[in-house]
Amino acid sequence: MSRTSNLRPDMARLWATLARSAEIGATPRGGLRRLALSQEDGEMRRQFQDWCEAAGCTVAIDAVGNMVALRPGREANGKAVLVGSHLDTQIKGGRFDGILGVLAGLEIIRTLNDHNIETRLPIAVVNWTNEEGARFEPPMIGSAVFTGAKSAQFAWDRTDKDGITLGAALEEIGFKGDAVIGPQSYDSLFELHIEQGPRLDDQKIQLGIVTGAFGVRGFVVEVLGETGHVGPTPMPQRRNALVGAAHVTLAVEEIGWLLHPTGGKSTTMRLKAEPNLLGILPDRVEMTCDMRHPSEEVVQAHLQMFLDRIPELEEKSRCRIAVRESWTYGGISFDAGCTALTRQAAQDLGYSHQDMLTEAGHDAMHVAHAVPTAMIFTPCEGGLSHNEAENVTLADIEPGVNVLLRAVLARAG
Numbered sequence: 001m002s003r004t005s006n007l008r009p010d011m012a013r014l015w016a017t018l019a020r021s022a023e024i025g026a027t028p029r030g031g032l033r034r035l036a037l038s039q040e041d042g043e044m045r046r047q048f049q050d051w052c053e054a055a056g057c058t059v060a061i062d063a064v065g066n067m068v069a070l071r072p073g074r075e076a077n078g079k080a081v082l083v084g085s086h087l088d089t090q091i092k093g094g095r096f097d098g099i100l101g102v103l104a105g106l107e108i109i110r111t112l113n114d115h116n117i118e119t120r121l122p123i124a125v126v127n128w129t130n131e132e133g134a135r136f137e138p139p140m141i142g143s144a145v146f147t148g149a150k151s152a153q154f155a156w157d158r159t160d161k162d163g164i165t166l167g168a169a170l171e172e173i174g175f176k177g178d179a180v181i182g183p184q185s186y187d188s189l190f191e192l193h194i195e196q197g198p199r200l201d202d203q204k205i206q207l208g209i210v211t212g213a214f215g216v217r218g219f220v221v222e223v224l225g226e227t228g229h230v231g232p233t234p235m236p237q238r239r240n241a242l243v244g245a246a247h248v249t250l251a252v253e254e255i256g257w258l259l260h261p262t263g264g265k266s267t268t269m270r271l272k273a274e275p276n277l278l279g280i281l282p283d284r285v286e287m288t289c290d291m292r293h294p295s296e297e298v299v300q301a302h303l304q305m306f307l308d309r310i311p312e313l314e315e316k317s318r319c320r321i322a323v324r325e326s327w328t329y330g331g332i333s334f335d336a337g338c339t340a341l342t343r344q345a346a347q348d349l350g351y352s353h354q355d356m357l358t359e360a361g362h363d364a365m366h367v368a369h370a371v372p373t374a375m376i377f378t379p380c381e382g383g384l385s386h387n388e389a390e391n392v393t394l395a396d397i398e399p400g401v402n403v404l405l406r407a408v409l410a411r412a413g
């Protein structure tokens with residue numbers, strides 16, 4: 001039996017670390033509001049850096065604020081095994097979404113230190129910048145810059161609702177670094193995350209082995225009508241952009257119900273009306289929609305179905321309707337080798353587990369394009385997430401943290 005086969009993380013220490021994180025940006029209703037690059041995010045980042053340095057790691061920060069804490073390995077120039085997720089939250093977020101994955105990575109390093117265990121490859125804990133996209137859009141921007149899918153300049157130029165750029169916010173909290181953090185230095189990534197859905201909790205399954213991700217299509221629809229007085233303008237003469245938006249919303253919802261039997265969904269998630277004032281018919285609405293399905297082909301076919309319905313929606317609403325912007329992500333499989341390590345660890349430790357796809361977006365989905373990647377899901381109470389009441393117990397997360405430790409050790413040697 002090897003020295004590491006009985007190795008266990010210190011769950012009480014991890015729980016206390018999570019509790020400290022839960023104080024930074026705490027909301028009155030027990031959640032967190034720690035928007036990317038806010039003062040609270042800055043405070044959490046400094047706390048994380050202090051913890052990592054106290055554990056003997058060197059912390060590197062890149063141009064967009066991605067933080068990587070490195071614990072060296074025996075191979076001086078070995079590529080590091082990355083472990084981590086994100087420390088930012090939604091506007092009314094929970095205490096575990098993303099945070100668990102980062103702080104579990106820190107706990108792995110602390111555990112290895114406790115037992116004086118040296119690994120062949122270095123191990124590094126990562127905190128990706130702006131995963132949530134609640135302040136700066138798009139979400140998962142730090143990991144997109146890491147892979148080269150987006151440039152640092154693109155990230156710096158994003159603005160929040162007050163017109164503050166991501167670049168200025170980084171400088172404000174002192175997290176615009178000059179380290180080069182890219183795929184060439186990393187062997188693999190393991191991301192532990194709460195499921196954010198009810199499947200594991202409902203079935204009382206301890207772990208999700210995430211084999212890949214749903215195919216996602218996002219798109220912005222512009223509806224153009226004409227302004228007019230809401231009183232005198234006769235009904236037949238109106239071209240109310242909000243009526244067009246209502247028809248679009250219902251069409252998107254109908255497609256959601258068509259996707260539902262095979263596990264898909266479709267959502268209208270945002271709407272901006274102009275001029276959005278009393279007494280005047282709105283002449284422009286911009287709305288953002290999203291379709292997700294386990295199969296890339298199916299999600300693509302249903303997006304086409306929506307596009308084909310546009311002439312009918314235009315006729316019903318007397319508005320002009322067009323898709324102005326669209327994006328695609330997900331529809332990927334995680335690395336078979338890394339995933340097998342997580343599944344093997346779950347089996348060896350006797351935990352109930354199930355293969356599943358992630359329906360939510362995660363940094364791991366960007367990173368998987370550049371570095372072998374695996375994800376592990378841990379149950380969360382009622383599947384509730386992006387909500388202040390998001391909750392897990394120590395018993396819920398213990399299997400996930402143990403499997404993470406084992407899989408990372410197996411990979412790092």
Ligand SMILES: [Zn+2]
Nearest residue numbers: 097098131193
């Ligand atoms: Zn997350």
